[in-house]
Amino acid sequence: MSDIERRSRVESLLRQLDAVDAMPGSAELRELSYELLRLPAGAGVVDVGCGGGRAVAELAGRGARAIGVDLGEEMIEVARHRWPEADFRLGDACALPLEDGSVAGYRADKLFHQLADPLKALAEARRVLVPGGRVVLVGQDWDTLVIDSDDPALTRALVHARADLVPAPRVARRHRNLLLDAGFEEVHVEVRTGVFTDAAMLPVLTDLAGSVRAAGGIDAGQEExxxxxxxxRAGAGRMFLAVPFxxxxxTRP
Structure with missing residues (x-):
């Protein structure tokens, strides 16, 4: 992939992330994740897969010593530009640039579906957390996207085919068992559903269809x-996308 293609991909991803962050319910979902961390005043917390860095800035605004880690150099550059006072570091979820027991909180939002080995990432989370530290995972199950369409059969096929292109598409439904397997305690799980009817989310749907067509799951006519x-639907205010998060x-024992 050329530098121009890579930058274009990053910019497209950022636009989608920003659109999701701006939708009704998104701020409340982030606030829920912060509350579940139960951070003491001034405690360290790492946001893994921090993307553009919004959560890091918000956690810092709540008095935490927040650190953002992302594997993408371009993402880290964007985050540092957007939030110059914050601490952003290049790193892998399975090899975090942190000392043992150096943070009281670990947060990962819309990340674990991208990981080839989620359990290894949780072992790394346990390593960097202090005893009694908290881990919070937020993510969607790619097989449970709900999209209104006049062609439900094609839409079902698109959703499942798109899920199959993700390294761990159903990892969110495994969060509880993964946390237990990694030795965490007091595991709590809940579901919040985001309902999106704004045309700002149209790129998510067009990307879904384009990805499946590029992988050979549908032909160009079906995509079109x-x-x-x-x-x-978007132009008429009739688009409907529901995503269970x-x-x-x-808690780390």
Whole structure:
């Protein structure tokens, strides 16, 4: 991938993340994740897969010593530009640039579905957490996206085919068991569903169809017809996308 293509991909991802962050309910979901961390005043917390850095800035604003870690150099550059006073570090979720027992909180939002080995990442979370530290995971189950369409059969096929392109598409439903397998205690799970009807989310749907077509799951005609319908819906204020977000929290013994 060329530098231009890579930058374009990062900019597209940031636009999508910013659109999700701005939607009704998104701020409340982030606030829930912060509350579940139960951070003492001035405690250290790491946001893994920090993206553009919004959560790091918000956690710092709550008095935490917040650190953002992301694998993408471009993402870290964007985060540092947006929040120059914050602490952002390049690093892998399975090899965090942190000392043992150096933070009281670990947060990962919309990350674990991208990981080839989620359990290894949780072992790393346990390493960097102090005893009694808290881990909070937020993520969607890619097989449970709900999209209104005049062609439900094609839409079902698209959702499942898109899920199959993700390294761990159903990891969110496994959060509880993964946390238990990693030795965490007091595991708590809840679900908050985001309902999106704004045209700002149209790129998410067009990207879904484009990704499946590029992988050979549908042909160009099917993609064109499905995307055209979603554009018409968005233009008429009739688009509907529901995404269940699974929130899991636990304590390091």
């Amino acid at each position: 017809a499905w995307v055209a319908e979603q554009r018409r 699974f929130v899991a929290a636990a």
